[in-house]
Amino acid sequence: MTDRKPGSNRKARVVGLVALSILAVVFLTPVYVMVVASVKPPNQADAIYMWQLPESLETSGIEQAWAKLKPNFVNSLLLVLPATIISSTIGALNGFIFAKMPFRGSNVLFASLLLGMFIPYQVVLIPIVRFLQYVNLYGSISGLILVHVVYGIPITTLIFRNYYEQIPSEILEASQVDGATPFQAFTRLMLPLSLPGFVVAGIFQFTNIWNDFIFGITVIPDPAKQPITVALNNLSGTLSIEWNAVMAGALIAAIPTALVYVVLGKYFVQGLTSGSVK
Amino acid sequence: MGDVAFRGATRQYPGSDFRAVDELDLDIEDGEFLVLVGPSGCGKSTSLRMLAGLEPVNSGTVSIGGRDVTDFAPRDRDIAMVFQNYALYPHMSVADNMAFALKIGKVPKDERTERVGRAAKLLDLVDYVGRTPKALSGGQRQRVAMGRALVRKPEVFLMDEPLSNLDAKLRVQTRTEISALQRRLETTTVYVTHDQVEAMTMGDRVAVLDRGTLQQVGSPQELYKTPDNVFVAGFIGSPGMNLIHDAPVSGTTANCAGFEIALERDILGRIASENSETVTIGLRPEHLTLGSEGVGIPLIVVGIEELGADAYIYGELMERGERSSSLFAIRVQGEARRRVGSTVWASPIPGETHVFSTKTGRRLNDSPRR
Ligand SMILES: Nc1ncnc2c1ncn2[C@@H]1O[C@H](COP(=O)(O)OP(=O)(O)OP(=O)(O)O)[C@@H](O)[C@H]1O
Numbered sequence A: 001m002t003d004r005k006p007g008s009n010r011k012a013r014v015v016g017l018v019a020l021s022i023l024a025v026v027f028l029t030p031v032y033v034m035v036v037a038s039v040k041p042p043n044q045a046d047a048i049y050m051w052q053l054p055e056s057l058e059t060s061g062i063e064q065a066w067a068k069l070k071p072n073f074v075n076s077l078l079l080v081l082p083a084t085i086i087s088s089t090i091g092a093l094n095g096f097i098f099a100k101m102p103f104r105g106s107n108v109l110f111a112s113l114l115l116g117m118f119i120p121y122q123v124v125l126i127p128i129v130r131f132l133q134y135v136n137l138y139g140s141i142s143g144l145i146l147v148h149v150v151y152g153i154p155i156t157t158l159i160f161r162n163y164y165e166q167i168p169s170e171i172l173e174a175s176q177v178d179g180a181t182p183f184q185a186f187t188r189l190m191l192p193l194s195l196p197g198f199v200v201a202g203i204f205q206f207t208n209i210w211n212d213f214i215f216g217i218t219v220i221p222d223p224a225k226q227p228i229t230v231a232l233n234n235l236s237g238t239l240s241i242e243w244n245a246v247m248a249g250a251l252i253a254a255i256p257t258a259l260v261y262v263v264l265g266k267y268f269v270q271g272l273t274s275g276s277v278k
Numbered sequence B: 001m002g003d004v005a006f007r008g009a010t011r012q013y014p015g016s017d018f019r020a021v022d023e024l025d026l027d028i029e030d031g032e033f034l035v036l037v038g039p040s041g042c043g044k045s046t047s048l049r050m051l052a053g054l055e056p057v058n059s060g061t062v063s064i065g066g067r068d069v070t071d072f073a074p075r076d077r078d079i080a081m082v083f084q085n086y087a088l089y090p091h092m093s094v095a096d097n098m099a100f101a102l103k104i105g106k107v108p109k110d111e112r113t114e115r116v117g118r119a120a121k122l123l124d125l126v127d128y129v130g131r132t133p134k135a136l137s138g139g140q141r142q143r144v145a146m147g148r149a150l151v152r153k154p155e156v157f158l159m160d161e162p163l164s165n166l167d168a169k170l171r172v173q174t175r176t177e178i179s180a181l182q183r184r185l186e187t188t189t190v191y192v193t194h195d196q197v198e199a200m201t202m203g204d205r206v207a208v209l210d211r212g213t214l215q216q217v218g219s220p221q222e223l224y225k226t227p228d229n230v231f232v233a234g235f236i237g238s239p240g241m242n243l244i245h246d247a248p249v250s251g252t253t254a255n256c257a258g259f260e261i262a263l264e265r266d267i268l269g270r271i272a273s274e275n276s277e278t279v280t281i282g283l284r285p286e287h288l289t290l291g292s293e294g295v296g297i298p299l300i301v302v303g304i305e306e307l308g309a310d311a312y313i314y315g316e317l318m319e320r321g322e323r324s325s326s327l328f329a330i331r332v333q334g335e336a337r338r339r340v341g342s343t344v345w346a347s348p349i350p351g352e353t354h355v356f357s358t359k360t361g362r363r364l365n366d367s368p369r370r
């Protein structure tokens, strides 16, 4: 190697690589089974042939699953996109205030907000249902969006507060001297610098909301309006369906989150504020 | 009108046990260039930030243009500021950094472009207007910070060590340009520096701070010729004034390492009235000449600073046969150089002696002005 970094130890790196590879294989095994099963004919997608590669590529499972899951897939998109955007935006505003505009008692408020993260969902299910019935949102996707937005505020606030904490306060002071109101400082300075914060909060919220099952099944009883996770569960419960279709359904349900990681992960930009202060 | 007044302005940071700025009383006239100078940590930035509204005032008031602005937000004070650590907007180009305040202030685009262009030209930034701060050197960033203030037309400019990161040549050049520009704009300017040469060359008046307390305000000449106390005497001037502490007074003279310096009658009166037996004697390097052997204050030469036409001889004071740690500087002209290690006698020019109280550090030469 020509450009070894000082202090790097070749042996330690090899050991690390081997360990990581083993872990990767362990984690990818179920994914392998899911992928191969979804492109097999129904009779090969069972416990006996589970590990074998498909003899021929068969799309019937995927077609079958897609036909059943498509409406719920759309529901999930209609749920997850607004919920992610709204909860991240609220988190950004909160984070800005907690990090850069502290007021008397803001630390206590922040701590109590974080407590929200530790409340198990089971505890709040019944109050949620009662509340949504009260405001006439029970059984609707909007109601589910509201639940996810509120439930996401603590974590998105935490993410943005920590992110804004490391943006030098001097640039906000400079903007104040330059005549900007706090709101202008937020929209013109903080938001443009917030891409990494939105990526982290966005990935986190997208994944959590997309994968949620319990809120979905509790808030929306009507199968036509349910998100894909609930529909997938219904799918595997149906007797008439084959394993290749179930696996294909799982694959379809998993693709968006994987895509989000691949696409957004690129924007984990570092050093966005470099050059600002000494 | 951009006159500024601090009245008993005090700032103690939460959790700290001392006042970063203690009862600052300072009047700055409209259009004046006032320099705040002092050693690191003396409260210069804090004073400036109180004026900007970025730091609350624990007691006292701050006013600009006759208005009490103590409780005003920074954006309502009509000030422009250059921050000690630049504080540039990292995602904006150099041009946008400079135009930001103008955009917020709804200045029409044409005028914006023109003002930014002029500032860029003045600060030698024309080739960099499209770059972001990340792609600039420290000196260039500092000039952008400067430009961001200069494009505006505020009541008061606040500048916190705006030249500290420039190289020596550029610093001298920019110093002159800022002074000239300020005279042309006639905008009140409060300029912070720890460099007393910068303070002396730029300021209409200079305010010296030490440990949060204002020591003296005056024109550079006043500070140099009649320092109010030992601190100002030692701080202003390069090299600073030579100080001999605890010089015993007997009869009408003070004894400086064996050399008797005559004291005027009213000085003696003030020493007597505060019951002191010693004083601090201050002598500027240019007010010492090399005397013949035995005539003057004995020094052992430890170094020579050659400046071409003249030179500074640095020596250690011989006190009662022992070397003292404080360095003495003598300015010599022509060929009067001495070898390191040799002994020289520094002879004070009569009438140029500064005398300070041992007890209070205050000047005793002339009756105190306050
Ligand atoms: N945010 C703060 N919290 C607590 N103490 C502070 C804070 N900022 C400054 N101080 C203290 O207040 C005193 C004055 O600080 P200030 O920044 O005004 O000094 P300065 O004269 O600008 O120094 P320098 O030349 O190093 O910039 C220092 O002792 C400093 O440690």
Ligand SMILES: [Mg+2]
Pocket (backbone or CB within 6 Å): B044, B045, B046, B084, B160
């Ligand atoms: Mg400072």
